[in-house]
Amino acid sequence: MTSDPMVKAEAVHKRFGRLEVLRGIDLEVAPKEVLCLIGPSGSGKSTFLRCINHLEKIDAGKLSVDGELVGYRERGDKLYELPDREVCRKRSEIGMVFQHFNLFPHMTALENVIEAPVHVKEESKSTAEERGRALLARVGLADKVDSYPRQLSGGQQQRVAIARALAMEPKLMLFDEPTSALDPELVGDVLDAMRVLAEDGMTMIVVTHEMGFAREVGDTLMFMDAGIIVEAGTPRDVLTSPQQERTKSFLAKVL
């Protein structure tokens, strides 16, 4: 992989008050790469994901997406925080899927999907609707376009959320434990939708506890603990022959 990285993190630090959540994260994600982040809760993996689209501000280090710093502008040696407008433009290029779906409950599935294309990208409503229907069909919900989120199962809601993120035609997709809030029998549909996305060449960072998905779909697997990346490699290597003690003891518990 010789192309410029889609995501590049250098010594990223983040603290909440006195608690240091990220203690120097360095990583690169190449275009079309699928990176899976695993680790115990509280290890900072979700926080890191949220830093990538500036939902959380980082305290030190550098984080860039597609060659541009996230949330800041570099002038000389100093970083200056970008105005809201610039941050929003950058965010619109990065799709995010949440653990609890966070669909807009007052809008139908289709309205959820076309909201940002119409009001952020200022696409015409008919163009957005046409693409929205196609996206919902792609995640297997062609017959649910007019349903409200509460009329859908968790798995269906999460697939609407994926379609909603895709509607902005993002360069990068972030998944924050997308299947953790789902009933076991609904997990498969969501993972299938993500697998198709990966096959189509989407760059993805997936925080997950689904080791099977990580093994099959992931190009890289990183194990995080206590705010640092303990171990990284191909999913097969990390899962079958972990080098670090901490990784071994974690995998022994979850596999």
Added chain:
Amino acid sequence: MLVLAVAAQIVGTIVTAPSLSWNVVLNYLFHQRILEGALRTLELTAGAMLMGIVGGVILAVMRLSPNPVVSTVSWFYIWFFRGTPVLVQIFFWFNLNTVLPHIGIGIPLTHLGLSADTNTLITPVMAVLFGLGFNEAAYMAEIVRAGIISIEHGQTEAAQALGMRRLQVMRRIILPQAMRVIIPPTGNETISMLKTTSLAVIAGGAVVELFTTGEQIASANFAIIELLFVVSAWYLVMTSVLTFGQYYIERYFARGSQRELPATPLQRFRRALFTFHAPPPTAPDVATTLPRDRR
């Protein structure tokens, strides 16, 4: 029962009082002046509530702004207008001309600018509207703020992650959902406002809303209690209509919050009417009565 009996006794004593003339009540109930007064009351209520709601939304959004100057300005406004009596505020606007005969905007240190007589700028109706509206905005701000903070933070994050700007997130995502929390107390405020417009009586007859009209008629024919009955009847009619309207507005904003909206009283009434002769229901099919996701 005892309470009812005592209440009936008291009401009975009053309505059968020998000098109470029910004829006067009936004569004035649909009198042109009373109807015009009621209309003016509705106009004042609508105007003041419009100021209150628009101002309240602006103040609430300002109050929650990350900018400390903006949120402090809002805090100060609410502190001041909620902390002084509305009657005092109406008086203030009504008498502003005594200390400030002209109001104008101009360029400092020059004579350029526009100026106007305070009395032509702030008519009695506007003085009442300013007093009621600015005061209401302070209360509505707190109601709207309560609505906004009742929406879980994930909604804001999801909208931000899609690239929406702060005000867009408010207008498109948060406020429409907050309406469900905002409407019931707003209905309450509207009903309260409808009655508070009667404070316009201090404008000395310059703002002839319902209560002032009643007072004016009573001061000519001395039928004070009779006209209070007339006026009260109209206040009751108007608040009843508002209560009714609130129900339908709430229903509209509840869409998406339940799988199926409950029937309105009218729908239930109609359903009861047309299924009156239907055979008694058979035992329900268990499979279809279970919630969808448990099937």
